Amino acid sequence: MKARVTVTLKSGILDPQGKAIEGALKSLGVSGVASVRQGKVFDIEIEGGDRAKAEAALKNAAEKLLANTVIENYRIEVTG
Amino acid sequence: MKSAVIVFPGINRERDMARALKLISGREPAMVWHADRELPAGTDLVVIPGGFSYGDYLRCGAIAARAPIMDAVRAFAAKGGLVLAVCNGFQIACEAGLLPGVLMRNAQLRFICRDVYLRVERSDTAFTRGYNAGQVIRVPVAHGEGNYIADGETIARLEGEGRVLFRYASPDGMIDPNWNHNGAINAIAGILNDHGNVLGMMPHPENHVEAAMGCTDGRGLFAGLSAHFLQAA
Numbered sequence: 001m002k003a004r005v006t007v008t009l010k011s012g013i014l015d016p017q018g019k020a021i022e023g024a025l026k027s028l029g030v031s032g033v034a035s036v037r038q039g040k041v042f043d044i045e046i047e048g049g050d051r052a053k054a055e056a057a058l059k060n061a062a063e064k065l066l067a068n069t070v071i072e073n074y075r076i077e078v079t080g
Numbered sequence: 081m082k083s084a085v086i087v088f089p090g091i092n093r094e095r096d097m098a099r100a101l102k103l104i105s106g107r108e109p110a111m112v113w114h115a116d117r118e119l120p121a122g123t124d125l126v127v128i129p130g131g132f133s134y135g136d137y138l139r140c141g142a143i144a145a146r147a148p149i150m151d152a153v154r155a156f157a158a159k160g161g162l163v164l165a166v167c168n169g170f171q172i173a174c175e176a177g178l179l180p181g182v183l184m185r186n187a188q189l190r191f192i193c194r195d196v197y198l199r200v201e202r203s204d205t206a207f208t209r210g211y212n213a214g215q216v217i218r219v220p221v222a223h224g225e226g227n228y229i230a231d232g233e234t235i236a237r238l239e240g241e242g243r244v245l246f247r248y249a250s251p252d253g254m255i256d257p258n259w260n261h262n263g264a265i266n267a268i269a270g271i272l273n274d275h276g277n278v279l280g281m282m283p284h285p286e287n288h289v290e291a292a293m294g295c296t297d298g299r300g301l302f303a304g305l306s307a308h309f310l311q312a313a
Contacts, residue, residue, distance in 0.1 A: 013229070016185050065146060068139055068175065070182050070230070 130167030181230030187263025210304030
């Protein structure tokens, strides 16, 4: 089973990298960009076909390692 | 003082730290590998040194914080053992749950490698008894992610309980945004955990301990720790 965990900074946490990317887009003349926040994507293959088990394992992975929940949120998608 | 320096892959300040510990405490520290599960018997002080553990993959300190030896370090700290975590060590200690908060990318987005001035906020701790409260010391920093932040409630607790031990300051001890090199909240450079036995700090006191280094302002931290354990013995 394929899954994706997306980790993003919580709102209110300063993201200097996002700000730098935002500035670069503006200087490239890419119009209409209001703001940029940078995050991370983890594409994960899960053994077996039990969806509930997969979601539990991914939640465990996100809480234990993939995200620092002090500053980051995460989202789990099992894509089948 | 029997100290143990934890060694992770990618750490590069462990020898500087060992040299400073030997020089000032007179005793060679044990070097403890990350895959070990126990600290040497009778360890007084655990040191998590600086560097780039696991190449800073995922987040600075994130992988090292989950290494086998860290369970032993957490158990040691839970029993009141003293832990000194410097630079990448500070990042590891935050990721390991030994200290609150997190070290974000420097506000200027640049790696900073230079001497900074720190104001010592308290002298009544095992870590800072070698200094006077309000004293300004000069020590180097070398980091890209030293911008300390935590939620408002945590910061209020740290400040209210006097757990900020070092702040970035001007040479005359003023707190000024121009001297807060990495943008850390309240110019925080070093904090204690809630029991006062774990210190995390971004600057490197171990790099200013000998005249040949051009400055010996870092000695006070190690001398204070040595005196603490001599007194306890």
